[in-house]
């Protein structure tokens with residue numbers, strides 16, 4: 001029975017090797033495997049209650065950047081991933097976000113839901129703390145953001161990211177309501193706030 005089921009397009013972007021494909025594979029296949037770099041674009045469909053998530057994975061490598069317009073088009077959510085062991089991958093998120101907004105021609109970027117993932121928190125070489133990442137995102141990205149620390153390797157917060165998206169989409173009927181500006185981390189999060197669909 002598919003009546004009432006919403007299909008939500010989610011794109012996952014960020015620098016190469018930050019763990020985008022590993023996060024998706026962890027969520028979809030429930031395992032962590034060694035992966036080859038993504039070639040171009042790939043997508044999977046996953047059902048979460050009354051929502052079907054269409055998850056689009058892309059390569060962080062420069063030579064595939066021209067594919068992005070069709071990949072981004074019609075996105076309901078954008079997941080921006082960085083690697084907590086590599087500060088530059090956090091700073092590059094601003095470029096990824098600006099590029100996404102430009103290519104999708106989003107009318108009001110402040111309202112568009114971005115989810116930031118600080119991945120590889122299992123790695124002892126972590127250099128970006130959760131607090132620092134949230135502050136940097138507040139100062140440099142702003143708008144409708146949610147932050148999660150994640151590890152695809154140790155399966156930390158991966159399921160929660162996608163549950164967060166599907167819960168928001170289930171709980172909110174399609175509307176033009178203006179959501180409150182926000183930036184919340186998983187640990188700070190107290191209730192469903194955010195916008196979508």
Ligand SMILES: Nc1nc2c(ncn2[C@@H]2O[C@H](COP(=O)(O)OP(=O)(O)OP(=O)(O)O)[C@@H](O)[C@H]2O)c(=O)[nH]1
Pocket residue numbers: 015016017018019020021022023033034035036037038039058059060061119120121122123150151152153154
């Ligand atoms: N320690 C640790 N390593 C990870 C984690 N997630 C991914 N990796 C490793 O990081 C490397 C890159 O992972 P990918 O998932 O291929 O990264 P990607 O962002 O999809 O890379 P591109 O396809 O090149 O854009 C691999 O060696 C993974 O095993 C994690 O949570 N912890």
